[in-house]
Amino acid sequence: MSTRKPNSTFSRNEQCIIDCDLTYAVQKLGGRWKLLILDKLAARKLRFSELKKEFPYITERMLTLQLRALEQDGLVKRTVYAEVPPRVEYELTKSAIELGPILKQLSVWGSKNRNI
Template identity: 50%
Template structure:
């Protein structure tokens, strides 16, 4: 891909797309965003919904998403404390992109080889 620039604004689209991709890069960020696109989640619910993620990694990924302004974290003054995560309006604007990915997957997903899970915590099957 060539570095595309707009002469008027001198914007290097390659660098801008690299910045955009970095917001969602990380093993769990897209899955977190997909879930939060559906509804508000508590930390424990996210951890249970994402097979293989560790508490440490989930915390780190949530902090990065929050720092980038893609999710918001609400702490309720209760005992025990309750924390909820939801997408911001900025992140909700990614909705059409997520829908396009879901459409692409439903058309081509069966042709993608299944990779064995090799990282993260092992989920006990009972």
């Protein structure tokens, strides 16, 4: 999520693994808090501090990291307002919105699968 060794076996393996569109997609969603964040943002755009309030156990560092990754991957748009104190809003991109229905199905599958 942050620094990577470009020549580790880990990274080289990632290259071929990610050939698979599905693996690629799931890697983008696999961060610890990413889906929870996407879910909150699906309802409405939120500020950094509002997001933080939604998740009692997330740290500011983690929230920042996950948001940055989501932004990099084109799932979240970040807007900074030049005010003091600062205001930053996060909202889903079109791509993330398209993902919505699929995630809904996965969620249904998850609830069914876990009760076995």
